[in-house]
Amino acid sequence: MPVPSLKDLSLKGKKVLVRCDFNVPLEGGKITDTSRIDASLDTIRYILGQGAAAVLCSHLGRPKERAPELSLKPVAEYLSQVLGAKVSLAPDCIGDITLRLIHDLPMGHALLLENLRFHREEEANDRDFAHELARGKQVYVNDAFGTAHRAHASTVGVVHFLSERAAGFLMMRELEALGALTVNPEHPYVAILGGAKVSDKIGVLKNLMTRVDAILIGGAMAYTFLKAQGVAVGKSRVEEDKLELAREVLALASSRNVRVILPCDHAFADAPEAGAVAQTGAFIPDDKMGLDIGPETIRQFVAELAGARTVVWNGPLGLFELPAFAVGTLAVGEALANSGATSVLGGGDTAAAVAGHDWSKKFSHISTGGGATLEFLEGRELPGVKALER
Numbered sequence: 001m002p003v004p005s006l007k008d009l010s011l012k013g014k015k016v017l018v019r020c021d022f023n024v025p026l027e028g029g030k031i032t033d034t035s036r037i038d039a040s041l042d043t044i045r046y047i048l049g050q051g052a053a054a055v056l057c058s059h060l061g062r063p064k065e066r067a068p069e070l071s072l073k074p075v076a077e078y079l080s081q082v083l084g085a086k087v088s089l090a091p092d093c094i095g096d097i098t099l100r101l102i103h104d105l106p107m108g109h110a111l112l113l114e115n116l117r118f119h120r121e122e123e124a125n126d127r128d129f130a131h132e133l134a135r136g137k138q139v140y141v142n143d144a145f146g147t148a149h150r151a152h153a154s155t156v157g158v159v160h161f162l163s164e165r166a167a168g169f170l171m172m173r174e175l176e177a178l179g180a181l182t183v184n185p186e187h188p189y190v191a192i193l194g195g196a197k198v199s200d201k202i203g204v205l206k207n208l209m210t211r212v213d214a215i216l217i218g219g220a221m222a223y224t225f226l227k228a229q230g231v232a233v234g235k236s237r238v239e240e241d242k243l244e245l246a247r248e249v250l251a252l253a254s255s256r257n258v259r260v261i262l263p264c265d266h267a268f269a270d271a272p273e274a275g276a277v278a279q280t281g282a283f284i285p286d287d288k289m290g291l292d293i294g295p296e297t298i299r300q301f302v303a304e305l306a307g308a309r310t311v312v313w314n315g316p317l318g319l320f321e322l323p324a325f326a327v328g329t330l331a332v333g334e335a336l337a338n339s340g341a342t343s344v345l346g347g348g349d350t351a352a353a354v355a356g357h358d359w360s361k362k363f364s365h366i367s368t369g370g371g372a373t374l375e376f377l378e379g380r381e382l383p384g385v386k387a388l389e390r
Contacts, residue, residue, distance in 0.1 A: 002389070002390075003166075003167045003171075003172070003175065003385060003388045003389055004165065004166040004167065004388065004390060005166055005167060005172055006043060006046060006047070006141055006166045006167065006168055006169060006172075008166055009139060009141075009164060009166050011047060011050040011051070011052035011139060012050055012051040012052060012107075013051060013052065013107060014052050014053070014137075014138040014139050014164075015052070015053050015055055015102060015105065015136055015137045015138055015139070016047050016052050016053065016054050016055065016137060016138070016139040016140070016141055017055050017057065017133065017134065017137040017139070017140050017141070017158065017162065018040075018043065018044065018047065018054050018055065018056050018057070018141045018142075018143060018168065019057055019058070019140075019141070019142045019143065019144045019147070019154050019155060019158075019384075020037075020040045020043075020044075020056050020057070020058045020143055020144050021036050021039075021040070021058060021143075021144035021145070021146040021147055021368060022036060022037055022040075022056075022058035022059075022060060022072060022075045023036065023058065023059055023060050023061065023146065023147075024036050024037060024060070024074075024075065026060075026069075026070075026074060029069070029073075029074060030074060031074050031075070031078055034078060035351075035355075035368075036146070036368060037075060037078060037079065037082075038082075039170045039368050040143045040144075040168065040169075040170050041082060041083075042169050042170075043141065043143045043168035043169045043170060044056065044079075044083065044110060045083070046169065047141070048083075048108050048109070048110060049108075051107050051108060052107060052108075052139070053102075053105045053106065053107050053108070053109055053110070053111070054109075054110040054111070055102055055105070055110075055111050055113065055136075055137055056079075056087075056110055056111065056112045056113065057093055057112075057113040057116055057133070057154055058072065058075070058112075058113075058115070058116065058144065059115060059116045059117040059122065059147070059154075060072055060075070060115050060117070061115075061117070062117065063115065063117050063118060064120070065118065065120075066118045067115075067118070070115055070117075070118075071089075071114065071115060072089060072112055072113075072114055072115050073089050075112060076088065076089040076112045079110065079112065083110065085109060085110070086109075087109075087110045087111065087112055088101070088111055088112070089112050089113075089114060090102075090111060090112065090113045090114055091114060092113070092114050092118070093113035093114050093115070093116050093118070093119065093133065094119070094129065094132035094133060094135075095132075098113065099135055099136050102135075102136040102137070103136060116152075116153075116154050121153060122152050122153050122154060123150070123152055123153075124153070125151050125152050125153050125156055125157045126153055126157070127157060127160070129153045129157070130153040130154075130157030130158045130160065130161065131160075131161050133153060133154060133157075133158050134158050134161035134162050137162060138162070138164060139162060139164040139165065139166075140158055140159060140162035140164070140165040140166075141165070141166055141167070141168050142155060142165070142166075142167055142168060142171055142384055142387075142388060143167070143168025143169065143170045143171050144170075144171070144384070145170060145171050145174040145175075145367070145368055145369045145372055145373075145384075146368050146369045146370060146371075146372055147372065147384060148171070148369070148372045148382040148383070148384030148385050149369075149371050149372040149375045149376075149380075149382050149383065149384065150383065150384065151383035151384075155383065155384035155387065156383050156384060156387045159387045159388070165387075165388055166388065167385075167388055170368065171385075173365065174365075174367055174368065174369060174372075174373075175385065177344050177364065177365035177367070178344065178346075178365075178367065178373065178376050178377070180310075180342065180344075181211075181310065181312050181344055181377070182211065182379070185211065185309075185310040185342070186309035186310045186342065187213055187309060187310070188213045188214070188307055188308050188309055188310075189211060189212045189213050189308070189309065189310040189311075190212060190213065190214045190215070190216065190304060190305060190308040190310070190311045190312075190341075191204075191208045191212045191214070191215045191216070191311070191312050191313075191314075192215075192216045192218070192301070192311065192312070192313040192314070192315075192317075192332065192336075193205065193215060193216070193217050193218075193219075193221070193313075193314055193315055194217070194218040194219030194221065194222075194313075194314070194315030194316045194317045194318075194329070194350075195219045195220070195221055195314070195315030195316065195347070195349065196219060196220040196221060196237065196315075197220070197221055197239060197242075198221045198224045198225070198239055198242045198245065198246055198249075199239060199242055199245075200221075200374070201221060201314070201315065201374075202245065202249070203374070203375075203377075203378035203379075203380070204314065204374055204377045204378050205249050206249070206252065206378075207377060207378050207379045208312070208377065209252055209253060209256050209258055210256070212258060212312075213258065213259065214258065214259040214260070214261060214304060215253065215258060215259070215260050215261070216261050216301050216304060216332075217260065217261070217262050217263075218263060218292075218293045218297070218301075218315075218316075218317030218318065218328060218329075218332075219315050219316060219317055219318065220236070220237040220290075221239075221315070222262055222263050222290075222293075223236035223237060223238050223290055224238050224239045224242055224243065224246050225246045225249075225250065225260075225262055226262055226263070227243060227246075228243045228244075228246035228247045228250070229247075229250070229262075232283065232284065232286070233284055233290060234268065234284035234285055234286050234287065234288045234289055234290065235286070235287065235288060235289040236268075236284060236289045236290040237289065261300060261301070261304060263290075263293045263294065263297040264282060264294070264296055264297050264300065265280060265281060265282045265293075265294030265295065265296045265297055266280065266281065266282075266284055266290040266291075266292065266293065266294045266297075267279070267280050267290070267291055267292035267293070267294055267318065267324070267325055267327065267328070268280075268281070268284045268285070268288040268289060268290045268291060269288060269289065269291055269324075269325075270287070270288060270289075271289065272289065272291055272319050272322070272325075273322075274322060276291070276322065276324060276325075277324070278291070278292065278324040278325060278327075280294045280295060281294070282294070282296075291318055291319045291322075291324075291325040292317065292318025292319065292324075292325040292326070292327055292328045292329075293317050293318060293328035293332075294328075297328065298327070298328050298331045298332065301317075301328075301332050301335075302331065302332060302335040305332070305335050305336050305339050305341065306335075306339060308339060308341045309341050309342065310341060310342045311336055311339070311341045311342070311343045311344070312343075312344050312345075312346065312377065313333075313336065313343070313344070313345045313346070313350060314345075314346040314347045314350060314373065314374065314377065315347060315349065315350060316329045316349050316350055316353040317329045317332060320349075320352075320353040326353065329353045329354070330353075330354070330357070333353070333354045333357070333359070333360070334357070334359050336363070337354075337359040337360060337362040337363055338359060338362065342364045343362075343363045343364045343365075344363070344364055344365045344366075344367065345363055345365070345366045345367060346367040346369065346370075346373035346374070346377065347367070347370055347373060347374070348370050350366075351366050351367075351368075354366075372384075
């Protein structure tokens with residue numbers, strides 16, 4: 001079933017509950033990265049511009065009870081700045097005081113509800129809590145792709161009480177960009193997978209096997225694959241209990257004629273710590289650990305991308321937080337950005353690794369979802385998306 005878009009709705013004069021993903025990083029009560037908020041601004045501005053009132057809701061962090069340090073107050077302050085109008089923070093996401101604030105909210109204005117996860121009923125998808133969330137609103141818009149893989153009250157339960165519903169612009173962009181990776185993608189089609197664990201990517205690997213022509217593997221997960229092939233990896237991080245699984249994946253790729261390209265050289269050091277000096281070579285000494293792909297591997301990966309028409313990338317190729325081990329990720333990222341291929345990046349670490357570089361604006365799409373993006377690429381149904389279907 002198709003997911004209705006925001007532009008399919010008549011909004012004028014209505015109170016709209018908007019599920020956003022404002023789960024932003026905070027330090028000392030200050031937002032250190034506003035990109036998740038910025039990603040939903042066009043949805044919020046559209047709703048306000050249609051003569052409706054926007055009641056915004058989100059979680060922040062993983063509190064088990066009310067935690068003042070995880071209040072959405074900094075988000076309300078930032079929204080007030082960028083929208084050019086006061087966005088007040090309700091003292092709670094439900095309750096009589098909040099309901100009165102919603103009732104009094106003028107059309108063309110926005111109100112932010114306090115952290116949804118101050119109530120355990122949110123994650124439990126409690127029906128009564130969902131009903132309370134829906135009170136005083138006539139329309140529901142989900143613009144939080146990053147939480148679409150969770151069946152929570154604000155992503156699933158609330159639709160039972162608000163029949164007028166749609167995906168926001170951010171949600172639609174995500175579904176269109178990720179959907180293009182699974183429906184008639186252009187070939188050659190290449191997947192780049194990195195990050196720490198094979199276990200995190202196994203579902204993605206198996207699902208992509210039916211679609212891609214080649215898979216480039218870096219990051220710490222590459223060492224599990226290399227060790228599974230009998231390659232010495234020194235002290236590199238390895239999932240010992242996933243060695244057989246890695247061999248199965250490689251055998252599956254071979255049976256489907258999918259080329260798997262693993263690192264042939266490495267950047268390594270004594271330990272993954274600031275100040276570590278990167279050494280490179282085809283072999284990792286017994287007392288060293290691999291922390292990035294090496295120059296020859298970079299050359300191979302870049303050459304593979306040169307002829308690609310579709311590329312999906314999830315997971316950095318090295319310990320990018322340390323500049324000495326961000327070389328592979330940045331070199332491959334720049335090559336991909338300039339390749340002319342349809343390029344979709346998924347996962348917060350991947351986005352963080354390429355952020356701040358001029359060429360990062362050339363990617364076709366950078367997903368805001370972490371777990372949601374992975375589950376989509378695994379071919380799994382996302383409850384928050386399913387709930388929007390009519």
